[in-house]
Amino acid sequence: MSRSKARKAWQGRSLRQQLEARGVYIRSRSDKGLAEEAGGAYKQIDDVVEATRLAGISKPVVRLRPIGNVKG
Amino acid sequence: MAISEHLQRISDTLRELPPRYKDGMRVPARIYATDKLLAGMDETVLQQISNVAGLPGLTEAALCMPDGHFGYGFPIGGVAAMDVDQGGVISPGGIGFDINCGMRLVRTNLTHDEVRPYLHRPADRLFERVPAGVGGTGLIKMSRREFADVCERGAHWCVEQGLGWEEDLLVTEEGGKPSSAPPTAAAGR
Numbered sequence: 001m002s003r004s005k006a007r008k009a010w011q012g013r014s015l016r017q018q019l020e021a022r023g024v025y026i027r028s029r030s031d032k033g034l035a036e037e038a039g040g041a042y043k044q045i046d047d048v049v050e051a052t053r054l055a056g057i058s059k060p061v062v063r064l065r066p067i068g069n070v071k072g
Numbered sequence: 073m074a075i076s077e078h079l080q081r082i083s084d085t086l087r088e089l090p091p092r093y094k095d096g097m098r099v100p101a102r103i104y105a106t107d108k109l110l111a112g113m114d115e116t117v118l119q120q121i122s123n124v125a126g127l128p129g130l131t132e133a134a135l136c137m138p139d140g141h142f143g144y145g146f147p148i149g150g151v152a153a154m155d156v157d158q159g160g161v162i163s164p165g166g167i168g169f170d171i172n173c174g175m176r177l178v179r180t181n182l183t184h185d186e187v188r189p190y191l192h193r194p195a196d197r198l199f200e201r202v203p204a205g206v207g208g209t210g211l212i213k214m215s216r217r218e219f220a221d222v223c224e225r226g227a228h229w230c231v232e233q234g235l236g237w238e239e240d241l242l243v244t245e246e247g248g249k250p251s252s253a254p255p256t257a258a259a260g261r
Contacts, residue, residue, distance in 0.1 A: 025191050027199035043109060043139050051106045051138035055085035067184065068195045072205025 011035065019069065028071040037071060075118045076110075079103070088133075089122050096126040103136040113140060120147040127152060129160025144168055223255035 012031025015038050019026055028034040052058035079087040085104055091097040101121040105113060117140050124146055125134040131153045140149035145165030154160030180187075203210050214222070222229045227248025230236040241248045 025195050027195050029205050033205055043112060043141075047106065047109055048139045051085050051104060051109055054106070055083075055104045055138075057104065067188070068191050070195055070199045070202070070204075072203075072208055 024066055025068040026071075028069070034069075034071050037069075075115050075122070079110075079118075085138075089118065089125070091125065093122060097122055098128070099125050099130050099133050101125040101134045101136065103140065105136075105138045105140070109138050114142055116142045117147045120145065121150055124150055124152050124166075127154070127161060127163060129154040129156065129158040131155050131158070131160075220255045223253070225249060 012028075012033070012035035015035055016026055016028070016031060026034065049058070049060050053060055075089070075093070078089055078093045080090065082088050082102070085106055087103045087105065087110065089097075089101040089103070091100055093101075101118070101124065103110065103113070103118070103121065117136065120143065121134050121136040121140070124130075127134075135151040136147055137149035137151065140147045142148070143150065146152070146163070146168065148168065150166065152163070152166060154162070201211070226246075227236060227241055227244050230248075231238060231241060
């Protein structure tokens with residue numbers, strides 16, 4: 001999905017509420033900008049990591065979880 | 073015939089678009105993806121990586137990573153290695169025009185519980201100090217000559233200006249000063 005589609009598909013404001021409900025601290029210049037980076041705009045990270053592992057081009061070592069998000 | 077039908081299965085996680093797929097391709101385009109990820113990949117991504125395969129000096133193949141998605145010229149997640157002795161080029165499109173847009177991983181001994189109550193402090197500071205978004209501008213204004221100086225000496229310039237520490241240079245690629253990259257080799261614009 002392209003960034004512009006992501007922008008349409010996810011309302012920045014509800015995204016902010018979702019993230020804050022999960023304890024993620026957010027600083028963003030606009031809700032629209034925040035919406036560009038909506039998790040749903042990306043592929044499932046587990047699928048991507050598993051594919052790189054199976055292909056032998058990476059080795060998972062640690063899982064990071066966001067606690068803060070700063071976005072232009 | 074859809075482009076995806078030209079894909080040859082190399083393994084469970086690797087597909088290949090052979091150079092005969094279209095005129096101009098010099099090397100194969102290879103896509104790392106499982107069936108599931110491939111199914112979710114837009115055809116435009118495959119078109120973009122096959123276009124990359126037409127760049128001069130490319131070694132072996134144009135690659136697309138499993139998170140590949142539509143970009144500006146290159147797909148995001150596209151990888152290409154160029155051999156300068158084989159006519160290779162530097163393609164700004166290959167990094168989506170945001171040079172040095174990258175990842176930083178800084179390790180700390182602080183635990184999540186220790187950081188949590190103060191998280192707003194570094195986040196707010198980053199938000200204030202790091203220019204971001206369309207129209208964002210930096211804190212430093214400089215002349216063309218000064219800019220050439222920065223290009224030449226890289227992160228060393230920053231340290232001299234008090235914008236970084238000596239230790240930062242130790243953990244920066246090429247000591248924060250890329251060799252064989254004279255700014256005079258670039259056009260004025």
